[in-house]
Amino acid sequence: MNENSVKSPPMVRYQKISKSFGELKVLREIDLEIAAGEKVAIIGPSGSGKTTLGRLLMTLEKPNSGTIEVDGDYLWHKKVDEKLVWANQKHIRSVRAKVGMVFQQFNLFPHMRVLRNCTEAPIHVLGISEEEAQERAIAMLQKVGLGQKLKDFPSKLSGGQQQRVAIARALVMRPKVLIFDEVTSALDPELVGEVLEVIKEIAAEGETTMVLITHEMEFAREVADRIIFIDGGLIAEQGPPQKIFENPENERTKDFLSRFRQQNRNY
Amino acid sequence: MWDWQYTLSFMPDLMKALITTISATLVGFLLAVVLGLPLVLGRRSNFKPLALLTTGFIEFFRSTPLLAQIYFIFYVFPKYGISFSPFAAGVIALGLHYATYLSEVYRSGIESIPKGQWEAAAALNFSRIRTWVSIIIPQAIPPVVPVMGNYLIGMFKDTPILSAITLVEILQTAKIIGAHSFRYLEPITMVGILFLLLSYISSVGVRKLELRLNQRY
Numbered sequence: 001m002n003e004n005s006v007k008s009p010p011m012v013r014y015q016k017i018s019k020s021f022g023e024l025k026v027l028r029e030i031d032l033e034i035a036a037g038e039k040v041a042i043i044g045p046s047g048s049g050k051t052t053l054g055r056l057l058m059t060l061e062k063p064n065s066g067t068i069e070v071d072g073d074y075l076w077h078k079k080v081d082e083k084l085v086w087a088n089q090k091h092i093r094s095v096r097a098k099v100g101m102v103f104q105q106f107n108l109f110p111h112m113r114v115l116r117n118c119t120e121a122p123i124h125v126l127g128i129s130e131e132e133a134q135e136r137a138i139a140m141l142q143k144v145g146l147g148q149k150l151k152d153f154p155s156k157l158s159g160g161q162q163q164r165v166a167i168a169r170a171l172v173m174r175p176k177v178l179i180f181d182e183v184t185s186a187l188d189p190e191l192v193g194e195v196l197e198v199i200k201e202i203a204a205e206g207e208t209t210m211v212l213i214t215h216e217m218e219f220a221r222e223v224a225d226r227i228i229f230i231d232g233g234l235i236a237e238q239g240p241p242q243k244i245f246e247n248p249e250n251e252r253t254k255d256f257l258s259r260f261r262q263q264n265r266n267y
Numbered sequence: 268m269w270d271w272q273y274t275l276s277f278m279p280d281l282m283k284a285l286i287t288t289i290s291a292t293l294v295g296f297l298l299a300v301v302l303g304l305p306l307v308l309g310r311r312s313n314f315k316p317l318a319l320l321t322t323g324f325i326e327f328f329r330s331t332p333l334l335a336q337i338y339f340i341f342y343v344f345p346k347y348g349i350s351f352s353p354f355a356a357g358v359i360a361l362g363l364h365y366a367t368y369l370s371e372v373y374r375s376g377i378e379s380i381p382k383g384q385w386e387a388a389a390a391l392n393f394s395r396i397r398t399w400v401s402i403i404i405p406q407a408i409p410p411v412v413p414v415m416g417n418y419l420i421g422m423f424k425d426t427p428i429l430s431a432i433t434l435v436e437i438l439q440t441a442k443i444i445g446a447h448s449f450r451y452l453e454p455i456t457m458v459g460i461l462f463l464l465l466s467y468i469s470s471v472g473v474r475k476l477e478l479r480l481n482q483r484y
Contacts, residue, residue, distance in 0.1 A: 058389065107386060121393060124397050124401065125393055125397070
């Protein structure tokens with residue numbers, strides 16, 4: 001992140017975002033700004049609300065209250081006569097176009113070959129020609145190391161390969177913001193590395209704003225500009241990786257990190 | 268006993284009537300396959316009045332006898348200026364009746380698709396229609412093809428009911444042939460054999476199609 005990005009308007013802005021599932025309050029009036037190009041890692045215990053934060057931004061869940069802005073536009077709302085009202089599907093789609101997501105369970109389209117998984121949306125959503133979509137998709141698949149697998153069905157691939165296809169599929173859409181929702185949690189341990197490597201490479205290119213919801217602390221530390229620790233639906237602490245991991249102030253952060261270190265003492 | 272000469276003499280008439288039966292089945296089934304889709308979409312709609320209306324329509328057609336529906340379309344509609352040929356009335360009734368069954372079959376196919384597929388479609392910003400066309404329907408239909416095949420054969424066996432509205436299909440033809448010569452054994456038996464044969468061929472075809480669809484990925 002460079003000096004200018006602090007002053008320029010944020011790519012993502014959550015304002016007083018709350019979300020409940022029935023009686024359960026998952027997020028409580030969260031305020032959060034993410035600068036353009038910034039890589040933010042969201043960590044925290046299971047059920048802390050970190051995944052919900054990403055899903056609200058992808059419009060997979062609707063907030064109960066509060067607003068989200070993406071690149072200066074309200075995502076869920078529209079301004080009518082200076083008042084904010086819920087937006088219709090058309091408006092939501094127009095803003096959502098700037099956001100992409102990679103899922104824990106990959107969610108590739110099983111009935112499409114690898115290449116088509118990556119070209120279907122560019123052709124039908126962005127409206128680019130099939131040739132151009134294929135060109136883009138092949139370049140991206142080569143980048144994630146799967147240039148040889150274009151004609152395979154997803155079921156033929158390992159979990160790590162499937163997740164790399166999912167990353168390529170998201171990148172082909174050229175989103176401004178890319179959410180990674182626990183993308184290695186469903187993988188066998190020996191396959192985690194190849195996926196994290198790909199994400200690191202993308203992060204190094206710098207342009208895409210990245211929201212990394214993760215349990216991989218080492219990875220978060222290496223890639224993220226800022227760590228956000230969420231607990232009980234609130235941002236308990238945030239700051240640069242070094243500070244959060246070496247010098248956390250919040251008791252819950254300390255607790256969480258020490259528990260994490262105990263579990264991973266083996267390596 | 269069985270008279271082969273007699274059998275051969277009426278077979279051309281029977282085969283002609285068989286074509287009527289097959290046509291009614293195919294057109295009726297095509298109608299059902301197509302109409303089933305808007306029915307299931309209507310039922311799943313977020314717009315409550317539409318969902319209720321569609322559900323009511325489906326329940327009504329599933330729980331009233333096909334014969335009553337056929338009578339209604341053929342004998343009652345003309346009173347209001349809408350009249351159909353026996354073939355058209357029969358095909359519409361069969362199509363509507365089976366569309367309600369097929370809509371339920373589609374529903375089970377659609378509901379078997381993991382939530383993650385819808386979410387991936389949203390994350391790639393697919394429109395609602397594009398999500399159905401590219402992602403949902405291509406995954407929902409292949410697994411339910413065997414059940415659809417069963418309904419096709421079921422509809423085929425239901426076609427003699429169309430004789431009630433003067434459509435001369437194969438069973439009715441056999442009855443007429445029998446009435447002329449007072450010999451029912453051969454024509455009715457042949458009808459049975461033809462139904463068996465065609466049902467069997469269809470079921471083999473459906474199984475082949477099922478295998479092909481499931482081998483794809």
